[in-house]
Amino acid sequence: MMLLEVIATNVKDAIDAEKYGANRIELVTGIKEGGLTPSYATIKNVIQNVSIPVHVMIRPHSRSFIYDTYDKEVILNDISICKELGAAGIVFGALTEENTIDEEFLKSVTNHVRGMNFTFHRAIDDSKNIVEAIKTLMQYPEITHVLTSGGMTSAIDGKEVIKNMVELTNESNIKILAGSGLTIENVSDFVDFTTVREIHFGSGVRKNNSSIEGIDSNSMARLLSQLS
Incomplete structure (x- = not known):
């Protein structure tokens, strides 16, 4: 069974994503910046209007994945x-200045997320050694998912690494969630090659493949037919 996570940026997106067959929502604002933390009212209203799980982006700014003391306080409060x-x-x-996993802060975050799912996002793609990074994350049972494009701009280009990540995490608490650059046309071959069981779509299921347009019912139907 393939799980499809779709990005939503507002309540209508979330309702449409569920209606057209998404299994889970990643809720963000600032989609063009890679996703930032949405407003509390947006989070509340989305959760009230859908029945599928909602995973909320926790990212106070788009400058980098390196956070100072003030950022960290905001992040923990947001969680x-x-x-x-x-x-x-x-x-x-979160990463360190050396582009390794910020384990010191990760420990604080894992203490806050108990009882919730925890996706470590594409910060891992900016780490200096993605295999070492995934091995580090596997040491934290609170982490349930890792969203990745295999260290490349597109998951298609990173498919060899993603396949390796799936194999590494098969017996662990972590599920690999592949995203970025996947399309309705290439997703079937990608899934067959990597054996990934969860995929993440944003602009690929929106009108005109535009990140700022609404979710397209026809694109969702075509995608689901590729995944069945």
Whole structure:
């Protein structure tokens, strides 16, 4: 069974994503910046209007995945509020100045996310050694998913690495969630090659393949037929 996660940026997106067959929502604002934390009212209203799980992006700015003391306080508060609002999970990642996993802060985050899903996002694609990074993340049982394009701009170009990541995590708590650059036309071959069981779509299921347009019912139907 393939799981399809679709990016939503507002309540209508989320309702449409569920209606057209998504299994889970990644809720963000600032989609053109790679996703930022949405407003609390947006989080609350999305959760109230859909029945599928909602994973909320926790990212205070798009400068980098390196966070200072002030950022970290905001991040932990955002996670607590998402938990209060009933989000099924959070989407978060942090790196050190050396582009390794920021384990010191990760420990604080994992303490806050207990009882929720935790996707470590594409910060891993900016790490200096993606295989070492995934091995580090496997040491944290609170992490349920890793969203990745295999260290490349497109998951298609990173498919060899993603296949390796799937094999590495097969017996672990982590599910590999592949995203970026997947299309209705290439997803079937990609899934067959990597054996990934969860995929992530944004602009690929929107009108005119535009990140700022709404979710397209025809694109969703065509995608689901490729995944069945």
